[in-house]
Amino acid sequence: MDKEERKAAEAERLTEDLSDYLDGVSEEDFDPVAVERWLAAAEELDGAEDSFDAGAAEAAFRARHGDLFPRPVSSPEVRRNLRPRRLLPRLAGIAAAAVLVVALAAQSLGVDLFRHAASWTRGEFTFSTGESEMPETVSYSHGQAALDAYDVRVPMMPTWNPAWEGDDVPGLDVTVTEEADGTLVFTEDHRTDAGDGYTFVVRQRKDKQQAEADIQGKDEPDTIVYEFDGRNYYILPLDAEQYRITWACGRYSGEIWGDMDLEQAKHFVRSITEPDEWVYTAPDMSIPPKYETIQEAMEAAGIDTGYAPAWLPEGFVTVESDTYVSEETGWYSAYLFATDVEGERNLSLSFDLRTNPGGVGTTVYPKDDTPVVTFEKCGITFYIISNGPWRSVAWMDGGVAGSIGGNLTEEECRQIVDSIPRYAD
The missing domain is CATH 3.30.200.100 (MucB/RseB, C-terminal domain)
Structure with a gap:
């Protein structure tokens, strides 16, 4: 028996020893030191892979202790x-x-x-x-990540979210859809189970004219035109403590709507092109x-x-x-x-x-x-x-x-x- 064969035989013996130990031990008597000794001995056998089938040894171990191992998962x-x-x-x-x-x-x-x-x-x-x-399935951790995936380099997504207290903290759902005319719609939803919260939407249109047509409330008397960083944002009051904000930049249009006060609406807008400084709390x-x-x-x-x-x-x-x-x-x-x-x-x-x-x-x-x-x-x-x-x-x-x-x-x-x-x- 050559050196590699001896290593393989020793590896198989170690696996059997560990298996025997787990067969006979209770949770109360389990000794992690014994497992550490086994691991140390196994590591000394590094190099036995040519003659020792670790995959087969693992399969045998799992078969012997099937109640200890998880079932395969089918979804990511x-x-x-x-x-x-x-x-x-x-x-x-x-x-x-x-x-x-x-x-x-x-x-x-x-x-x-x-x-x-x-x-x-x-x-x-x-x-x-x-x-x-x-x-x-493709998923995105935030709306800007979805824009990045499609190489949209124009700042359009807010980087600030208001602090929400209590148990009904808004969730996060990010989607990208394509409409029949080829428009790409990027949506970042922050909503509770009851539907409270706010939504960000960015649309990639074919040209500037189509993007401008998405702006709402330009001629409404209650609309507030908020100019910031070279852009005009149109803030339209909805119900109590609710606003809708729309704007356009090149062939992109943006929309923010939901539960917010006027100062929060302006803060959303400012954070699109001027992210807040990080403050330690x-x-x-x-x-x-x-x-x-x-x-x-x-x-x-x-x-x-x-x-x-x-x-x-x-x-x-x-x-x-x-x-x-x-x-x-x-x-x-x-x-x-x-x-x-x-x-x-x-x-x-x-x-x-x-x-x-x-x-x-x-x-x-x-x-x-x-x-x-x-x-x-x-x-x-x-x-x-x-x-x-x-x-x-x-x-x-x-x-x-x-x-x-x-x-x-x-x-x-x-x-x-x-x-x-x-x-x-």
Whole structure:
């Protein structure tokens, strides 16, 4: 028996040992140290991929522990990173540890079970995972991203949204449709279930005359003509505390209508060509976070803490943290949000583990025109995405996706990555 055959035999024995252990252990008696020892031993066998069929070993393991593994999903999942997430708490038990072991075992033996692709336009950076490089249906995280996708470079979408309080927070729905005459209609809806809220619409017409014809209320006595940044906006009162705003620029026409007062209507208009400056607001720190560190949250979710950074810039205090575990979809997630009041900046850390290679998932990062920065460590590509004062560093390593973002410099992003044990030089 040659060296490679001995490695293959040892790998098969390790898999059987782990399987026997999981057969006999209860959730109360589960020892993560035993799993760590197994992983360490499996990693030492790196190079056995030529003679060891990791895919077959995984299939056998899944067959033996079928009750622990998720069923394949048929529809794509889309997660939009427009603001920090609040994840529902779940318990991560023995199933989370088991699926983690299988995914990382295949990787340690040289088999990448997960396909992924990164792409970006002027307005979005997108990570896609699964069998398809892109999701089955096109979606946009905001209206400007839809305009960017169609290479519309004329500023037409507001960049400001009023703050809504209470439980009825407007949702977000972005669509692009084509009318019979070839007009493209870009719609960004912010509506509650009751229909309250506001809507942005941009139409791409054939010429300037058609766009001008979309303007409403030019001759109405109640119409307010608001001039800003070289454009005329026509603000027409509707019902109480409701307005409609229309305007045209070249062959594009715009419309904003819904619940707002006059000052909010003018603020919408100004934000189209002059985005608001980012202003720091200290988050609510009255409720203690569930986990103090991202390592604690990842451990609770069953995600290898070796992917977590050992260094973060000074001054950040944890405000909120949570985990999410879905055995059905094979999605395990840990999240932490921190703030630095003195430095007036925020920080968000998110780690996801997907254990179903056949599932499809997408993560969307809004971005500005700053070029995406890429660099490599240990064969993994890291992307630094800028969106105004916010920078995110994102990457994928097999079934694990990492995202760290905040009011950070590029150098701080690189230092954070350098501190991750998994990618230590």
